[in-house]
Amino acid sequence: MIQTDILIIGAGPVGLFTVFEAGLLKLRCHLIDSLPQAGGQCSEIYPKKPIYDIPGYPSILAGELIDKLQEQIAPFKPGFTLGERAQIIQKDDQGQFVVTTNKGTIHRAPNIAIAGGLGCFEPRKPPISNISDFEDKGVEYIIKDPEFYRDKKVVVSGGGDSALDWTIFLSDVASEVSLVHRREGFRGALDSVEKVMELSKTGKINLITSAEVVGLNGKGSLEEVVIKHKEKGEFNKHTDHFVPLFGLSPKLGPIGEWGLNITRNAIEVNTFDYSTNIEGVYAIGDINTYPGKLKLILCGFHEATLMVQSAFKRIYPDKNLVLKYTTVNGVNGF
Amino acid sequence: MSDITIYIEDRDGQGHSFKAPTDMNMNLMELCKANDLDVEGTCGGMAMCASCHCYVLSDHALHPKSEDEEDMLDQAFFVEEHSRLACQIPLRKALDGLKIKLAPNGA
Numbered sequence: 001m002i003q004t005d006i007l008i009i010g011a012g013p014v015g016l017f018t019v020f021e022a023g024l025l026k027l028r029c030h031l032i033d034s035l036p037q038a039g040g041q042c043s044e045i046y047p048k049k050p051i052y053d054i055p056g057y058p059s060i061l062a063g064e065l066i067d068k069l070q071e072q073i074a075p076f077k078p079g080f081t082l083g084e085r086a087q088i089i090q091k092d093d094q095g096q097f098v099v100t101t102n103k104g105t106i107h108r109a110p111n112i113a114i115a116g117g118l119g120c121f122e123p124r125k126p127p128i129s130n131i132s133d134f135e136d137k138g139v140e141y142i143i144k145d146p147e148f149y150r151d152k153k154v155v156v157s158g159g160g161d162s163a164l165d166w167t168i169f170l171s172d173v174a175s176e177v178s179l180v181h182r183r184e185g186f187r188g189a190l191d192s193v194e195k196v197m198e199l200s201k202t203g204k205i206n207l208i209t210s211a212e213v214v215g216l217n218g219k220g221s222l223e224e225v226v227i228k229h230k231e232k233g234e235f236n237k238h239t240d241h242f243v244p245l246f247g248l249s250p251k252l253g254p255i256g257e258w259g260l261n262i263t264r265n266a267i268e269v270n271t272f273d274y275s276t277n278i279e280g281v282y283a284i285g286d287i288n289t290y291p292g293k294l295k296l297i298l299c300g301f302h303e304a305t306l307m308v309q310s311a312f313k314r315i316y317p318d319k320n321l322v323l324k325y326t327t328v329n330g331v332n333g334f
Numbered sequence: 335m336s337d338i339t340i341y342i343e344d345r346d347g348q349g350h351s352f353k354a355p356t357d358m359n360m361n362l363m364e365l366c367k368a369n370d371l372d373v374e375g376t377c378g379g380m381a382m383c384a385s386c387h388c389y390v391l392s393d394h395a396l397h398p399k400s401e402d403e404e405d406m407l408d409q410a411f412f413v414e415e416h417s418r419l420a421c422q423i424p425l426r427k428a429l430d431g432l433k434i435k436l437a438p439n440g441a
Binding site: 158 | 374376377378380382383384385401404405408409410411412413438
């Protein structure tokens with residue numbers, strides 16, 4: 001079990017900066033994030049895009065901002081549980097929160113800071129009505145172990161880099177690989193596109209363009225996909241696996257069931273200390289809402305700073321906090 | 335006045351008519367959000383999510399799609415010939431009377 005003072009859910013810029021402000025108050029932090037790396041959207045969606053409204057930086061790449069935040073918080077030795085989604089929250093008999101991830105990792109803390117941004121990133125699921133019936137019974141949204149597909153028939157769908165890359169990789173593993181894409185052209189990396197075209201020419205893969213997978217059939221497990229071609233209409237194709245690769249999109253996820261007051265996918269907070277309706281649970285950054293809310297990284301930094309003061313008072317109700325300037329006192333890590 | 339009128343059919347099939355300014359550097363996704371339509375605008379307008387996917391119903395001449403927009407539409411669902419990402423359509427005078435329909439929400 002991982003014990004900490006503030007358990008931060010979401011390792012985006014706001015979650016990371018919370019570690020710094022908490023550290024100044026000698027509070028320890030641990031972060032959970034569903035993505036395999038820290039940085040949230042900044043790392044996952046737009047690492048190479050410049051941000052122009054971080055005070056003191058006329059321009060900084062999103063990925064660079066994350067690197068700098070990591071450097072800034074390093075003295076406070078934060079813990080990380082990455083690639084796992086915070087799933088269940090409970091309160092133990094000592095009034096501490098116990099948060100368990102989808103992989104069973106248990107965390108315990110007197111304070112929770114939800115800095116979940118837009119939620120956790122999950123694979124986009126094609127709108128096929130019975131797709132959930134076949135999940136893990138032939139339909140996989142993520143390829144974990146390519147060996148799983150050895151000597152199997154696989155239909156991959158999508159037009160981005162991951163669809164291209166996995167099609168190329170699986171062509172050596174699976175007995176048959178088909179790639180279904182809605183357009184004629186691909187926009188992925190040029191050499192991947194060329195490789196896929198070549199594999200198609202030599203008959204190593206079936207390339208089915210201007211087409212979409214619109215249906216799934218099977219008794220118990222997946223047996224065939226229904227493919228709709230723009231001109232030729234619908235036809236069925238026998239397969240063992242269907243792997244739709246349409247990228248990731250954020251979903252509020254399990255946090256939505258934690259009993260928090262939620263308006264339009266955002267958690268309602270009191271702007272005094274960004275506390276939620278559950279005492280000891282705070283929400284900061286893009287995931288919260290209040291009158292006048294702006295979804296800006298810099299507002300999230302402000303929210304984190306005020307929030308840790310309140311968390312401190314919950315842990316040490318009898319101690320008075322005096323604001324200490326880093327310029328005077330420096331940064332004293334753990 | 336530099337306002338134009340934009341017609342938007344929401345995800346429930348209900349039509350709305352909005353006056354939109356052309357001098358505020360706004361795009362169509364932002365217009366939807368400003369009017370409380372069910373458009374998330376997750377990526378903030380970088381053509382990096384498809385939450386503002388819409389269909390252009392009128393025959394206004396729009397600039398062609400960028401590679402980024404095409405890329406993102408490849409990852410969207412219910413994509414049609416006249417699909418666009420609303421965040422990639424800046425509001426300008428020539429778009430007066432533009433009519434769009436929000437695409438169904440992807441899963």
